[in-house]
Amino acid sequence: MTKPIQQPLKKLELLFFLILISCLISCKKEIKADILIQNGTVYNGVDHIPNNLSIAIKEDKIIFIGDESSVSIKASKTIDASKLIVSPGFIDPHTHADRELKDPKTSHNLPFLMQGITTTIVGNDGDSFYPTEKYQKLYNEQGIGTNAVQLIGHHEILKAVVGKSDVEPTRDDIAKMQALMQKEMDAGAFGMSTGLYYAPGSYTNTDEVIALAKIVAKNGGIYDTHLRDESSNTIGLVASVQEAIQIGRQAKLPIHISHIKCLGVDVWHQSDSIIKIVEVAQKEGIEITANQYPYDASGTSLNAAVSPRWAESGGKDSLLYRAALPKFKEQIFKETKVNITRRGGPTKLLVVKCNDTTFLGKTLHQISKILNMPSEEAVYQILETGYVRVASFNMNSHDINNFMKQPWVVTGSDGNTGHPRKYGTFPRKYHKYVKQDGIIDLATFINGSTSKTADIFRIPNRGKLKEGYFADIIIFNPETFKDIANYKDSFQYAEGLEYSIINGKLSVENGEFTKKLNGKVLKK
Known part of the structure; x- marks a missing residue:
């Protein structure tokens, strides 16, 4: 009596199961994208373990990152990133790329772009193109190849009020400089930079710098400094680090030391002492970080x-x-x-x-x-x-490696004409210090070239592969990504970058520059 009843039930269960599967397939969320990246090894800029995820881009944002089987993505362009590394675009905290950005012939910023850099921070070492607003307008009108974050140079404020000579500013002079600093912060600068090793910044005392840094702090900005002495020229390396910390403590703002190093035989192996000083300051609550370029030679003007x-x-x-x-x-x-x-x-x-x-x-x-x-x-x-x-x-491997391992040190090129770091910093750090020497691992390199730098400079919604973030993404070949520039020929582009996407648009495709200027001026 029961057999005739069980047979129809089994058929009904099978039919219900088929309907359910069909519904799940047809009910997948549909995503329309401009670009879809598939099959790559994805480092999101934060985590240490990579994943095989798909990334969908619409206009200038990441609209999906995850397992593509859970959605239905229809894209105008699909990139197969098999056997390649997918990463947030690198953010270079110390460049002199504004010299290229202001010239229509070089505003593509290729020396930086071909390293995988999608955002350059300009106006370092106390030198910037002034006023900020004028160059924002220029960059926007002519177009730029990478994003640009502007700092206002201490030297520009000095020259506008007291000139380039060794003179002590009056109270009125300080007030004028503070007013100019406020104007530049209002224009969208992310902070101020100093070059206390260089003239005329070297003529200013600590209290004068603090007076300007307090204006920056009031506006939520950062203090980026080339230390007063990276060697034993004047007050010494250790004392210069302590001066930077004093500025951060009294002005109450984040301190970023540009291209930290032990420069010259007099200060070799002082990295251990400096690391301890920084760690003590961090426990005190002072936010202090640094960037470093992966070379044993510095670069500057002969007179400096x-x-x-x-x-x-x-x-x-x-x-x-x-x-x-x-x-x-x-x-x-x-x-x-x-x-x-x-x-x-x-x-x-x-x-x-x-x-x-x-x-x-x-x-x-x-x-x-x-x-x-x-x-x-x-x-x-x-x-x-x-x-x-x-x-x-004038540097040695002990100090270079020691600083590189610190969680508060990020990658920076100090890119300047004549030194190979302008064309090779980021791929060199990967090729030599990750792949060959194993000083740091790949995730540490990527995180310290992307999200950490964005966090330090308070750059919102960049530096991570995350839904809702701007689509600044690079894809490179882990077997061929390396620097080519050297001291005999420093004008050679890096190799191994397959794709660069800036603000959702392709800037490098199949290793070639698309001739599209997709960068933007970012404002505080």
Whole structure:
């Protein structure tokens, strides 16, 4: 009696199951996207373990990231990222890319773009293009290849009120500088930068800097500093770090040390002491971070590297004038010789940019032989030719590796013409320090090149692969991503970047620049 009843029930159960499956398939959420990225190894910029996820982009935002089987995505373009790394676009906290961005011929920012950098922070070392608003308008009108975050340079405020000479500002001068700083913050600057090692910033005392930093703090900005001394030129490296902490403590704002290093034999192996000082300050509640470039040579102008600051008061012309006067030149040469020795000697200073090709690509030692004069005197003969940059080989691997491992140190290029870091910083850090030497792992590299930097500079909705965030995404080949630029030829683009998406638009496709200027000026 029961058998005839069971057979129809089984058929009904099967029919119900088929209807349910059909409903689940047809009821999947449908997503319409401009770009869909599939099959890549995805590092989201925060977590340590990657995932195989799909990412959908619509206009300038990430609208989906997850398991694609749960949704139905229809995209205008699909990128197969099999065997590739998918990451947030790199954010470079210390560049001099504004020099490229202001020129229509170079506003594509390719040296940075081809490294995987999607956002450059400009206006570092106390130098910025001023006023902020003027250059925002220029960048927006002509277009830029990467996003730009502007800092206002301390030097620009100084020059606008007291000039470039070594003079003590009055109370009225300080008030004027504070008013200018407020105006620049109102225009959208993310903070101020100082170059206390360089003139005219080197002429200011700590209290003067704090007075301006308090204006920045009131506006929720950051203090980005090239330390007063990265070696033993004046107050010393350790004291300079302590000065930065003092500024953060008294002005009550975040402190970011640009390109942290132990520069010169006098301060080698002081990284251990500096790390302890920073950790103590962090426990006190002071927010202090740093960036670092992965090279053993620094890069700066020749006069900044070895000339005495007092002799630069008034600018480079004043320096050369004093160096020719009998009453000054003996002292200038004496101090220059000491500074050359501090940097490891004349063989460690390589001229990488110079109007006179006779000197280009030669060490200071080689040039002194050509000119048949001591190295300290040759410096001023070289400076007569115009602006001169040098690569200064004055760091060691212990300090480089030590700083790199710290959770508060992020990647930064200090990209400047003549040094390979402008074209190779981020891929070099990956290729040498992740892949070859194993100093840090891949997730640490990516997180310290993306979300951590965004958090430090308070850049909203960037630096992570997350729904609702701006679609700044790169895809690179883990087997071929590396730097090519070197000290003999620093103008070589990095290799291995397959795709770069900036604000939801393709800037690099299949390893080639699309000639689209997809960057934006970001405002505080």
